[in-house]
Amino acid sequence: MSLLRYCIRRIFFALPILFGITLVTFILFHLVGGDPAFLIAGKNASLERVASIRSELGLDRSLLQQYISFVKQTVTFDWGRSWSSQERVMDMFWRGLGPSLSLALPAFLISFLISLGIALLSSYYRGQCFDRGVLIACLALMSFSYLVYIILFQYLFAYKMGLFPITGWDPSWSGRWQYLILPWMISVTVSIGPGVLIYRTAILDESLQGYVRTARAKGLKDTAVYSQHILKNALVPILTIVIMQMPLMITGSLLLESFFGIPGVGGLLIQAIQNADFPVIKAMTVIGSIFYMLFNLLSDLVLTAVDPRIELK
Amino acid sequence: MKVLGILVVIMVSLVSCTKKSQVNDDTIYGVIDANIKGLDPIQAADNYMIKAVSQIYEGLYHYHYLKRPLQLEPQLAESLPTISPDGLTYTIKIKKGVYFQDHEAFPARKGRELTAHDFIYSWKRLADASHKATGWWVFDGRIQGLNEWRQELSQGKVNYDSPISGLTAKDKYTLEIKLTKAFPLFEIMLALPPTFAVAREVVEKTGNEFLNHPVGTGPFLLKEWIRNSKIVLEANPNYRTELYPNEGEDVDRELSRLEDAGKKLPLAKKVVIQIMPERQPMWLSFARGELDHAIIPKDNYSQVFNGKTLREDIRKKGIQILNQPRPDVTFIGINMEHPILGKNKYLRQAMAMAINNQISIDTFYNGRGIPAQSPLPPGFRGYKKSYKKPYDFDLQRAQSYMIKAGFPDGKGLPTFRFELTNASSWSRQMGEFLQQQWAQIGIKIKLIPNNWPQFDKKLKSRQAEIFFMAWTADYPDSENFLQLFFSKNISPGPNNFNFVNRDYDQMYEKMSLLSPSPERLALIRKMVQLVNEEVPAIFLLHRVFRLPYQGWLRNYKEYPGINDFYQYLRIDLERKSKLKPKL
Numbered sequence A: 001m002s003l004l005r006y007c008i009r010r011i012f013f014a015l016p017i018l019f020g021i022t023l024v025t026f027i028l029f030h031l032v033g034g035d036p037a038f039l040i041a042g043k044n045a046s047l048e049r050v051a052s053i054r055s056e057l058g059l060d061r062s063l064l065q066q067y068i069s070f071v072k073q074t075v076t077f078d079w080g081r082s083w084s085s086q087e088r089v090m091d092m093f094w095r096g097l098g099p100s101l102s103l104a105l106p107a108f109l110i111s112f113l114i115s116l117g118i119a120l121l122s123s124y125y126r127g128q129c130f131d132r133g134v135l136i137a138c139l140a141l142m143s144f145s146y147l148v149y150i151i152l153f154q155y156l157f158a159y160k161m162g163l164f165p166i167t168g169w170d171p172s173w174s175g176r177w178q179y180l181i182l183p184w185m186i187s188v189t190v191s192i193g194p195g196v197l198i199y200r201t202a203i204l205d206e207s208l209q210g211y212v213r214t215a216r217a218k219g220l221k222d223t224a225v226y227s228q229h230i231l232k233n234a235l236v237p238i239l240t241i242v243i244m245q246m247p248l249m250i251t252g253s254l255l256l257e258s259f260f261g262i263p264g265v266g267g268l269l270i271q272a273i274q275n276a277d278f279p280v281i282k283a284m285t286v287i288g289s290i291f292y293m294l295f296n297l298l299s300d301l302v303l304t305a306v307d308p309r310i311e312l313k
Numbered sequence B: 001m002k003v004l005g006i007l008v009v010i011m012v013s014l015v016s017c018t019k020k021s022q023v024n025d026d027t028i029y030g031v032i033d034a035n036i037k038g039l040d041p042i043q044a045a046d047n048y049m050i051k052a053v054s055q056i057y058e059g060l061y062h063y064h065y066l067k068r069p070l071q072l073e074p075q076l077a078e079s080l081p082t083i084s085p086d087g088l089t090y091t092i093k094i095k096k097g098v099y100f101q102d103h104e105a106f107p108a109r110k111g112r113e114l115t116a117h118d119f120i121y122s123w124k125r126l127a128d129a130s131h132k133a134t135g136w137w138v139f140d141g142r143i144q145g146l147n148e149w150r151q152e153l154s155q156g157k158v159n160y161d162s163p164i165s166g167l168t169a170k171d172k173y174t175l176e177i178k179l180t181k182a183f184p185l186f187e188i189m190l191a192l193p194p195t196f197a198v199a200r201e202v203v204e205k206t207g208n209e210f211l212n213h214p215v216g217t218g219p220f221l222l223k224e225w226i227r228n229s230k231i232v233l234e235a236n237p238n239y240r241t242e243l244y245p246n247e248g249e250d251v252d253r254e255l256s257r258l259e260d261a262g263k264k265l266p267l268a269k270k271v272v273i274q275i276m277p278e279r280q281p282m283w284l285s286f287a288r289g290e291l292d293h294a295i296i297p298k299d300n301y302s303q304v305f306n307g308k309t310l311r312e313d314i315r316k317k318g319i320q321i322l323n324q325p326r327p328d329v330t331f332i333g334i335n336m337e338h339p340i341l342g343k344n345k346y347l348r349q350a351m352a353m354a355i356n357n358q359i360s361i362d363t364f365y366n367g368r369g370i371p372a373q374s375p376l377p378p379g380f381r382g383y384k385k386s387y388k389k390p391y392d393f394d395l396q397r398a399q400s401y402m403i404k405a406g407f408p409d410g411k412g413l414p415t416f417r418f419e420l421t422n423a424s425s426w427s428r429q430m431g432e433f434l435q436q437q438w439a440q441i442g443i444k445i446k447l448i449p450n451n452w453p454q455f456d457k458k459l460k461s462r463q464a465e466i467f468f469m470a471w472t473a474d475y476p477d478s479e480n481f482l483q484l485f486f487s488k489n490i491s492p493g494p495n496n497f498n499f500v501n502r503d504y505d506q507m508y509e510k511m512s513l514l515s516p517s518p519e520r521l522a523l524i525r526k527m528v529q530l531v532n533e534e535v536p537a538i539f540l541l542h543r544v545f546r547l548p549y550q551g552w553l554r555n556y557k558e559y560p561g562i563n564d565f566y567q568y569l570r571i572d573l574e575r576k577s578k579l580k581p582k583l
Helices: A003-032 A036-041 A047-057 A063-076 A089-124 A129-142 A146-160 A173-207 A210-217 A222-251 A254-260 A268-274 A278-306 B002-022 B047-053 B116-127 B134-138 B146-154 B200-212 B250-254 B279-287 B298-304 B312-316 B345-353 B357-364 B395-405 B425-439 B452-460 B479-485 B502-513 B518-534 B573-582
Strands: B028-032 B061-063 B072-074 B089-093 B167-171 B174-178 B220-226 B230-235 B270-275 B320-325 B328-334 B369-371 B416-419 B445-448 B466-472 B537-549
Touching: A003 A063, A003 A278, A036 A047, A036 B452, A063 A278, A089 A129, A089 A173, A089 A222, A089 A254, A089 A268, A089 A278, A129 A173, A146 A173, A146 A254, A146 B279, A173 A222, A173 A254, A210 A222, A222 A278, A254 B279, A268 A278, A268 B452, B028 B047, B028 B279, B116 B134, B116 B146, B116 B167, B116 B174, B116 B200, B328 B345, B345 B395, B345 B518, B345 B537, B357 B369, B357 B425, B357 B537, B416 B425, B416 B452, B425 B445, B425 B466, B452 B466, B479 B502, B479 B518, B502 B518
Parallel strands: B028 B270, B416 B445, B416 B466
Antiparallel strands: B061 B072, B089 B174, B167 B174, B220 B230, B230 B270, B320 B537, B328 B466, B328 B537, B369 B537
């Protein structure tokens, strides 16, 4: 099957899923999402004002009509304006994407490289002191919550040692880095534990295969065995995990962005839920789902490129 | 290793940059602990938006910065309004020579002079239903012809140029307002942010983006706004001559808050307001001197105070504390439409007497609160220090009232649903505390976690049985608290207890037409007594905030209602250079 046909088929199959997501989002919002008209009318609301707001927001239309307009918005990628801040929803998303990616992408790359390096060394020395030490360290790192790292690092490195600004943001590319180093450090610390364990397992799985024994029997050096055989084959599960983590970079990190004053997209969905801001909830859910499906497709394509045994069907 | 080395170099250079930028910096670094939705006065509903908007926009009136209780004084008006004998017509002279901040919407980009027409336009904009203005309640039903114009506008029958009988510009600087009925508090309404003046040209030029492009007549103009991060304000070069007040309270003299008397406002050239929803970074930034004022997080309270006194190490750093009794009341609300709770007064009275209020103040507010005897906070007309509510903590009496109510030891009572305002641990712990207190007299409650929209929906659709809430004054008059029990305000209005009492209504209607007088005061006290007897709400406390500020920040006296306070603040650079290194 040609690559193009495969991609078109996958996108075609994704449409019913997207339809299902819009339907579930719509139902959930109307069941447990609060009443935006009450929220906008505020504490001094009156029935007349609530009715007028409901009419302005289109909430007085039938549920079917409201859902159809949601589907239209999804098709056109135009979710209008936020009910809470009156900004264009897509402007909010694009404005936050840069800061979110500035935070997530470097942290992700650093974490990936360090985790992979440690996992390689750990699997090379499997069962030995180094390997055990790594396992204990990883489990120890994983046993604290994200929030503990944020509070600890912010207190220790920013406040006590004064190495970094405690919080803040500079929109210029040259100025923003000073505010990002500490969040990167936290993000890397948090993700190294699970990263090393997963990559180590993938590498160990391969290193116990028969072809590795054959390669060693041929007299290949360990470096060659690892770089040409084990790592290449272990890449399949590793890449799958890595690519599937990428959509999370786009949806941002709520805690890090909130504690460090980074104006990313991390808090958009949470704030929208708190304000019953349905246009933003709709947009963020749909965009998140689309990215998830796209990266899923990308993962399949990359895997076929990496491993010739995998076929597109 | 190379990468690590480069990182270390970057870190070190950044550290030096950060430290240098703080020396000899007379910028004021303020803080708001929530994200700002927009900078449009008509949408300024929460304290955060109000604080941000009030630095840039102005209204006809505002409050004297130093005097307490709050004292209304002219801002864009020349003087207090002239009111006709029947209380229906307000004539207000507007200051001459007030200019909007420069903007491309004006000819040659120069801000034009403010006129009476700007207020008429701004108030029509507030009434325009398409804006869904949160602040519309301020004028709703009060000005002749305005509600009709609102309705006709939504039907396309009128436009912004159509006249309104109750709003007239007699000349360029004279505004005449005709009310539908006498409302002595009307001038107070004219100090609220939704009534602030905006320029039609700017609204029309910026369209839907107006909330991002504030252009007012106020002391500061918006230089930069990074949403969810910071707001940078600079002194408005077009600002008229307004002077720092030369009168205040005794405490202001003691704290040298009158040293700047007569100086031109704003005192600071630049203000940076950091947006910090999380308390830990706010507190750390303050403790390092990067913020000039802050809020003490509950968990950091012991780092600042030894009991109720300031710790010695904090005092040595020059950190000051502003004790601020809030114009608010926290309470447990009871839905009077509930078939059991609403119909059984003895049951509600027993519930009130089962709660040891002092424990809740000590546990949940670090002891920072004045036990509430009524909805009225100290300083409000009708508040009396010696007055005690009739159904205060008394467990034995509460048990005897349960017998009177027909439910000895709670027998025969269903489990009531107690709606938690949010899912925070604080909210849950407060619910558990009440659960324990009421269990002593046999009343069982089930804690229902909610997020805010869910809670709000239950409250306004009258589904909440029992709930915990606070009300902060919108304006400094007892009426703002007493309206909470007026039957015409039942949910979705502010009477979330859905309390209906004909006697109360009659007194409220009479009171709201009266100017401050002994007669009004007597009515207020009667209403308080009636509410305390009927117990639609169990009043808990009036919160006292202890706001820390740096020793180098001069004139800090923040208070709800005084939202434009940044113009009065300045940095004492000499003190800053001495105190900052100690942090």
